[in-house]
Amino acid sequence: xxxxxxVKGVSAWFGSLHVLKEVSFSVHENEVVALIGPSGxxxxxxxxxxxRLHEEVQDAKISGQVFLEGQNxxxxxxxxxxxxxxxxxxxxxxxxxxxxxxxxxxxIGLKLAGVHNKAILQERVEECLMKAALWGEVKxxxxxxxxxxxxxxQQRLCIARxxxxxxxxxxxxxxxxxxxxxxxxxIEELIAQLKKTVTIIIVTHNMQQAARIxxxxxxxxxxxxxxxGRTTEIFTQPxxxxxxxxxxxxxx
Amino acid sequence: xxxxxxxxxxxxxEKEFLTLGSLVENILSQISELIKKRKxxxxxLELVLDCEKKINNQDRRLLKVCTESLAKESxxxxxxxxxxxxxxLSADLERMGDQSRNIAYLIKDYLxxxxxxVDQDIIEMCNQVxxxxxxxxxxxxxxxxxxxxxxxENDQIxxxxxxxxxxxCTDMMKQDTQLVETGIDQIMMAKNxxxxxxxxxxxxxEVFFVVRGHQSFxxxxxxxx
Amino acid sequence: MKLDLSFYDKKRSLKNSFALGLVxxxxxxxxxxFLAVTFYVLMKGFSALDWAFITQLPKPxxxxxxxxxxxxxxxxxxxxxxxxxxxxxxxxIGIFMSEVKKKTPLFRILRFVLDVLVSVPSIVVGICxxxxxxxxxxxxxxxxxSLALSILMIPIIARSSEEIFKLIPDxxxxxxxALGIPRWKVILKILxxxxxxxxxTGLMLAVARxxxxxxxxxxxxxxxxxxxxxxxxxxxxxxVQIYNFAISGFENHQRxxxxxxxxxVMFVMVLNLVTRFILRDKxxxxxx
Numbered sequence: 001x002x003x004x005x006x007v008k009g010v011s012a013w014f015g016s017l018h019v020l021k022e023v024s025f026s027v028h029e030n031e032v033v034a035l036i037g038p039s040g041x042x043x044x045x046x047x048x049x050x051x052r053l054h055e056e057v058q059d060a061k062i063s064g065q066v067f068l069e070g071q072n073x074x075x076x077x078x079x080x081x082x083x084x085x086x087x088x089x090x091x092x093x094x095x096x097x098x099x100x101x102x103x104x105x106x107x108i109g110l111k112l113a114g115v116h117n118k119a120i121l122q123e124r125v126e127e128c129l130m131k132a133a134l135w136g137e138v139k140x141x142x143x144x145x146x147x148x149x150x151x152x153x154q155q156r157l158c159i160a161r162x163x164x165x166x167x168x169x170x171x172x173x174x175x176x177x178x179x180x181x182x183x184x185x186x187i188e189e190l191i192a193q194l195k196k197t198v199t200i201i202i203v204t205h206n207m208q209q210a211a212r213i214x215x216x217x218x219x220x221x222x223x224x225x226x227x228x229g230r231t232t233e234i235f236t237q238p239x240x241x242x243x244x245x246x247x248x249x250x251x252x
Numbered sequence: 253x254x255x256x257x258x259x260x261x262x263x264x265x266e267k268e269f270l271t272l273g274s275l276v277e278n279i280l281s282q283i284s285e286l287i288k289k290r291k292x293x294x295x296x297l298e299l300v301l302d303c304e305k306k307i308n309n310q311d312r313r314l315l316k317v318c319t320e321s322l323a324k325e326s327x328x329x330x331x332x333x334x335x336x337x338x339x340x341l342s343a344d345l346e347r348m349g350d351q352s353r354n355i356a357y358l359i360k361d362y363l364x365x366x367x368x369x370v371d372q373d374i375i376e377m378c379n380q381v382x383x384x385x386x387x388x389x390x391x392x393x394x395x396x397x398x399x400x401x402x403x404x405e406n407d408q409i410x411x412x413x414x415x416x417x418x419x420x421c422t423d424m425m426k427q428d429t430q431l432v433e434t435g436i437d438q439i440m441m442a443k444n445x446x447x448x449x450x451x452x453x454x455x456x457x458e459v460f461f462v463v464r465g466h467q468s469f470x471x472x473x474x475x476x477x
Numbered sequence: 478m479k480l481d482l483s484f485y486d487k488k489r490s491l492k493n494s495f496a497l498g499l500v501x502x503x504x505x506x507x508x509x510x511f512l513a514v515t516f517y518v519l520m521k522g523f524s525a526l527d528w529a530f531i532t533q534l535p536k537p538x539x540x541x542x543x544x545x546x547x548x549x550x551x552x553x554x555x556x557x558x559x560x561x562x563x564x565x566x567x568x569x570i571g572i573f574m575s576e577v578k579k580k581t582p583l584f585r586i587l588r589f590v591l592d593v594l595v596s597v598p599s600i601v602v603g604i605c606x607x608x609x610x611x612x613x614x615x616x617x618x619x620x621x622x623s624l625a626l627s628i629l630m631i632p633i634i635a636r637s638s639e640e641i642f643k644l645i646p647d648x649x650x651x652x653x654x655a656l657g658i659p660r661w662k663v664i665l666k667i668l669x670x671x672x673x674x675x676x677x678t679g680l681m682l683a684v685a686r687x688x689x690x691x692x693x694x695x696x697x698x699x700x701x702x703x704x705x706x707x708x709x710x711x712x713x714x715x716x717v718q719i720y721n722f723a724i725s726g727f728e729n730h731q732r733x734x735x736x737x738x739x740x741x742v743m744f745v746m747v748l749n750l751v752t753r754f755i756l757r758d759k760x761x762x763x764x765x
Contacts, residue, residue: 058578085657091648098671109656235328237465247328
């Protein structure tokens with residue numbers, strides 16, 4: 001199985017605060033990898049290092065290498081903007097762009113990348129909304145504002161938006177923590193379908209969710225990667241005592 | 253780390269398991285008494301059957317407690333393995349109750365026969381089995397892998413006694429056809445004891461599963477997980 | 478033992494009613510100045526308000542009739558050019574102040590300058606433009622007036638647009654960047670259209686302020702008695718014309734000063750209503 005993302009010795013700082021310490025692991029094609037760990041362990045920072053968003057924060061530093069489909073995204077002369085087009089991201093709070101319609105929300109990534117052909121845009125928007133299991137619900141109201149949808153629908157809209165530029169990797173930062181159980185369930189079903197075409201790395205606070213949807217799980221603590229392995233093993237017989245303590249809720 | 257809800261739930265499961273274990277040890281000591289004292293009172297069988305009914309009820313109750321604990325806690329890691337092991341062993345302990353009942357039925361007729369040289373073997377087997385049951389439960393409660401290993405090894409001893417008894421009985425029956433009924437009863441009793449020992453071995457093996465996440469080394473080596 | 482809080486509840490209710498009453502009273506009190514001004518101006522100037530007032534030039538002193546049509550046109554031209562200068566300039570500064578990552582020295586200088594300029598007396602701005610532009614060009618001009626007004630508008634627009642941009646949550650920016658859109662495009666094509674409504678309010682308020690300024694125009698655009706659309710020459714404006722009429726002794730002029738004031742007040746009110754209309758909730762909010 002092809003290695004889509006390889007993280008090698010990545011360390012990160014916010015000013016003098018050392019938030020990631022020599023993290024290394026790799027993700028294969030069409031896998032879903034879950035990142036779990038207590039608040040402040042660095043999991044959100046880690047995924048922001050995978051699409052070069054970390055460096056947008058003032059005084060942020062990073063060292064180490066991240067290989068996306070074999071290319072080091074932190075190499076010299078590598079354009080951050082181009083990299084970000086290949087790594088999609090979905091956020092904790094659903095955030096369709098305000099003032100844009102449902103159609104425009106999905107199309108904006110393509111439009112601003114230079115695609116103006118109406119037929120192509122129409123086709124692509126429909127395709128992505130279908131992949132996000134939203135097409136049926138919105139196909140008659142594509143001109144409505146993105147913000148007129150419910151929370152769960154908005155999140156699926158954001159997923160469609162991220163998929164529009166065809167990234168091979170999709171990062172998800174606690175995508176269901178702001179949603180009700182039914183919406184959460186539908187997004188989890190969606191992830192099971194999406195993994196056939198995209199590789200997904202998801203940060204989650206919810207261990208049951210991580211156990212349900214991921215193939216591999218990484219447990220992080222204080223900026224370090226403590227254990228990384230098959231999800232079924234991590235949750236039934238982890239190797240590290242810290243992992244055992246966290247998953248059985250005996251942490252702290 | 254103490255007084256977490258999950259810990260209280262697990263303690264409750266342990267308590268119910270121990271209750272089942274005590275009932276099994278109880279029924280075994282009743283049988284042991286009957287065999288060694290060679291006295292079968294009119295209500296002896298009834299007492300044994302009563303105990304076996306209690307075992308069946310406790311098995312069902314234990315299963316219910318485990319199912320509810322899984323639903324409520326969604327446990328992971330060792331907690332998950334422990335509850336699953338308890339559910340599995342509940343069946344083994346219940347079967348021990350069944351076997352003990354079978355032995356009780358056989359004792360009545362057995363005691364009517366004349367004593368034979370195999371009688372000592374039966375008493376020996378009873379002692380071995382009682383030790384194995386008691387110790388395996390102790391090993392499980394304490395998560396003591398070394399103790400569990402000792403129980404596992406002891407299974408061979410029980411198997412050997414059974415094999416020895418079988419040949420002795422066969423000889424005995426060949427020599428005197430009057431003793432055929434006696435012989436058969438003795439072999440059947442021994443066989444039931446040996447099954448109890450097997451179940452006790454299962455209890456011991458689950459200790460490995462809970463502590464290390466896989467069965468004892470023998471079975472693990474075979475699997476390609 | 479349960480604590481009986483009902484006593485505190487009664488006391489709290491009383492306090493609540495009292496505070497509510499006080500606040501309501503003050504609110505009504507606070508609206509009086511505006512209502513008083515509007516009605517007074519309307520009363521005084523209504524009689525002079527007719528079609529001629531808006532379309533004609535002023536009559537010589539002593540004669541009845543005439544109007545301030547040239548001043549309305551002049552105001553319109555001066556304020557339009559001022560907006561053309563001030564809006565892009567102010568917006569750019571506001572966006573810069575909000576979106577810049579590092580607090581460079583330029584940032585700190587701008588912050589200080591803006592804070593000062595926001596409350597600078599408008600007459601000072603007028604004099605500065607007089608000294609730098611009017612004297613240099615040896616002529617009063619409508620353009621100089623526009624320049625002065627734009628200098629007044631810029632700090633207001635910069636501050637309000639900075640505040641509006643700062644209100645946009647960070648994860649919207651991140652979402653834009655995460656799509657592989659360069660930062661400047663995220664600002665112009667995603668953030669800017671997203672806060673259109675709020676921005677326009679800020680702009681309208683700045684324009685309204687500029688439209689009502691008199692002092693700076695006295696030294697820059699001066700005044701004009703005739704129709705003129707030539708910004709390189711002195712130009713009439715409504716505030717200055719009102720001033721001229723108000724200090725004149727003639728009754729006709731005085732009435733027209735009131736009428737002019739009424740037109741100015743109405744202009745500001747209409748502008749505010751228009752911004753409210755633009756900002757009405759078109760999006761139905763979020764359904765959650």
